[in-house]
Amino acid sequence: MAWVEPDRVAQILGGGWRMARGLPPADAVWVVRRAALEDGGAVCGGEPKPVVYLAAKAEGQWFALGKVAPAERCVSVTFYREFPSARRAVEALVDYGKRIFDFFTPQFDVSVVEAVGLCGRPDFADYCERRRAERPLRRATAGPAAPPPQEGPASGSAPRRVGLDAALRCLFGMLGLEAGGCGRAAEVDFEAVRCWAAGLLGGGRLEEWERCVLGGRAGARA
Numbered sequence: 001m002a003w004v005e006p007d008r009v010a011q012i013l014g015g016g017w018r019m020a021r022g023l024p025p026a027d028a029v030w031v032v033r034r035a036a037l038e039d040g041g042a043v044c045g046g047e048p049k050p051v052v053y054l055a056a057k058a059e060g061q062w063f064a065l066g067k068v069a070p071a072e073r074c075v076s077v078t079f080y081r082e083f084p085s086a087r088r089a090v091e092a093l094v095d096y097g098k099r100i101f102d103f104f105t106p107q108f109d110v111s112v113v114e115a116v117g118l119c120g121r122p123d124f125a126d127y128c129e130r131r132r133a134e135r136p137l138r139r140a141t142a143g144p145a146a147p148p149p150q151e152g153p154a155s156g157s158a159p160r161r162v163g164l165d166a167a168l169r170c171l172f173g174m175l176g177l178e179a180g181g182c183g184r185a186a187e188v189d190f191e192a193v194r195c196w197a198a199g200l201l202g203g204g205r206l207e208e209w210e211r212c213v214l215g216g217r218a219g220a221r222a
Contacts (some may be wrong), residue, residue, distance in 0.1 A: 004052045004067070004100060006077050012100055013054075017079045024055040024078050027172060028064035029112060031093045036107035040071025053078040054096055056089035059186055061168055063112070065093040067101045086164055086186050087116045094118070111196035115164060115188045162213055167193040170212035174205060 010019065044051065051074045053066035063086070068074065083089035090112060097103040105123050110131045113119060119128035164186045190213075197209050 006050055006052055009052050009079060009100055013079055013081075013096065017081045019077060019079050021077060023070045023076045024053045024064035024066070025062040028055055028062035029168070031063055031065045031090055031109060031112055032097060032103060032107050033109050034069065036103065037069040038067060040069045040074050043068050044071055044074035048075045050075050050077045052076075052100075054093055054100075055080050056083055056093050057081070058083040058086045058089035059165055061086065061165070063089050063093055065097050065101070065103075087118065090116045091118055091121075109196075111192060114192040115196060116186070117188070161187045162190045162193065164188045164193065167197070167213050170209055171197050171200065173212070174201060174209060 006019065010017070040051070051066065051068045053064060053070075053076065055062055055064045055078050057063075057080070070076070081092075083092065094108060094113070097108070105127050108124075110124075110127055113124050114128055114131065118124055167188070193213075194206070194210065198206050201209055
């Protein structure tokens, strides 16, 4: 169901959210997989109706959710709210995504869910476990592993946890995007955000991203 009335969304969200005309921030991390979104060009080709999005900000990063892929031809309305942590922001979007947009668990981006620490939720436990089980197979079929980065703590070996803020700043810098202001960095599993970065950058630039994160050069740009 692509069309959701803004007034109905406002009633479900309650206080604390503000509504504005337009799309979510361009640098927002999407909580749902792009494959789960309806095509904006096709949806908005007929009678103009508002397409609703949610945008939650935490620790200097925006997270977004909606039913339709962003498209300039759509009449877009976005509800905004700030949260004290990335975990709280993503969890709110997950809950409202299921309630307002009828998303179901496999439609959410498991990399984002895992990165903010939501794999302990009953609805994501099996989903995350399957994701972890798939990693060794993907690595085995991808060819020889790249050598570990030579910079950073623990004699070049990747730490188990890194700052989410630093990881996202490095990623956005390499993509030529601005990450915005930053708050206190949340600690997340390195392998979770590495897998996420690999899907966006490809193998050729993944090592550069690792050096940026582990070396603390979060402001680096391509």
